[in-house]
Amino acid sequence: MVPRLRLPSGMTAAAPDNERYRMLIVEDEFTVLFALRKYFAAAGYDVDSARELEEAQALIVTNQYHVVIADLRLSGSSAAEGLEVLRFVRHHSRGTKVVILTAYGSAEIQSSARVLGAAAFLQKPAPLPEIRATVLRLLEES
Amino acid sequence: MTLFQPIFEISSDRRTRFAVEALSRGPAGSNAERADVLFEYVRRKGKEIEVDRACTSAALKAAAATAVECAVSINVHASTLERDDRWVEFLTEACAAHGVPLTRLILEIVEQQKFWDERRFFRTLEQLRWVGVRIAVDDIGLGYSNYRLLIEIRPEFFKIDPYFVTSCANKPEACAAIESIRVLADRLGGQVIAEGIESESDVRTLGCLGIHLLQGFYLAPPQTVAREHAMCAE
Numbered sequence: 001m002v003p004r005l006r007l008p009s010g011m012t013a014a015a016p017d018n019e020r021y022r023m024l025i026v027e028d029e030f031t032v033l034f035a036l037r038k039y040f041a042a043a044g045y046d047v048d049s050a051r052e053l054e055e056a057q058a059l060i061v062t063n064q065y066h067v068v069i070a071d072l073r074l075s076g077s078s079a080a081e082g083l084e085v086l087r088f089v090r091h092h093s094r095g096t097k098v099v100i101l102t103a104y105g106s107a108e109i110q111s112s113a114r115v116l117g118a119a120a121f122l123q124k125p126a127p128l129p130e131i132r133a134t135v136l137r138l139l140e141e142s
Numbered sequence: 143m144t145l146f147q148p149i150f151e152i153s154s155d156r157r158t159r160f161a162v163e164a165l166s167r168g169p170a171g172s173n174a175e176r177a178d179v180l181f182e183y184v185r186r187k188g189k190e191i192e193v194d195r196a197c198t199s200a201a202l203k204a205a206a207a208t209a210v211e212c213a214v215s216i217n218v219h220a221s222t223l224e225r226d227d228r229w230v231e232f233l234t235e236a237c238a239a240h241g242v243p244l245t246r247l248i249l250e251i252v253e254q255q256k257f258w259d260e261r262r263f264f265r266t267l268e269q270l271r272w273v274g275v276r277i278a279v280d281d282i283g284l285g286y287s288n289y290r291l292l293i294e295i296r297p298e299f300f301k302i303d304p305y306f307v308t309s310c311a312n313k314p315e316a317c318a319a320i321e322s323i324r325v326l327a328d329r330l331g332g333q334v335i336a337e338g339i340e341s342e343s344d345v346r347t348l349g350c351l352g353i354h355l356l357q358g359f360y361l362a363p364p365q366t367v368a369r370e371h372a373m374c375a376e
Contacts, residue, residue, distance in 0.1 A: 048173065058182035059173060 072102030145364035161213035164201035208371040245274035304338025311343035
């Protein structure tokens, strides 16, 4: 039987060989990042975070993540650097699931994200339980 | 933060401190605390020159603060030696400021690249040797640390990557690779430093292969300046 991590509100995540799921959160807004880190750490995930593209890339190259949650726009720019994070993850670690989180998601951007391999696309402000449920679903599918 | 990891010269009857390698770490608790994350980030931001200068200054300051009298090995990106036209001037001034003779320095070239401005890179190396600095090439056996690079640089020290060294007693293929590097170093007038020593059997095996400059957690882990000072004083 695969050991299961006990999460708040009775939800559990499968943990093969007792391994904790490793998560990278890429978000430049401090309060959002703080909330996501705290929430998923309490849920039993091993969480790293980055606030800019190059920092995220350095972490992706030097670590193995099960899931990456990335904001679409970093550093307050208009460029969709979140898509660059997605592209980078797909190149370096095809098994890693990427969830794009954004307040600016047009249908066109959403389509681009799907084509690049995003596993899910969530509109901000998404409730934390919804984000967690999405992540859990993706991890249990793989 | 600067840590020092000793490199020992080991013979059958004694063990002496040959050099210390200065290792840079980012703030504790941050992503940069791990050196691999720190320097991957530095390279992606294109800030090798600035960070190499800062790390070198910190290493020299730390070396001056300890009782270290042996050589001090400092890591520098190949790209810094290629692009920083005033690197030798900076190094000379930094050594003078901290009272560390240039002749005690070993510059360890890391992250060699496939394409570079060879003319500028080799001019910097030549200038470094003029002022008495010795050169080491890191991670030999992996990446771009190929034979052409070694022949053209002719480093005073060939640092073999831990991939080959760790547990080499149980890996005949790794021993063959190590031996080939040692033969090349001998022919080019250099010495081999084996990095990644994690057991007494590693020490014995490398001794049989004619390698006596050794570095690794089994001999001594990276240590704070205060700890290094205390050990040197003992």
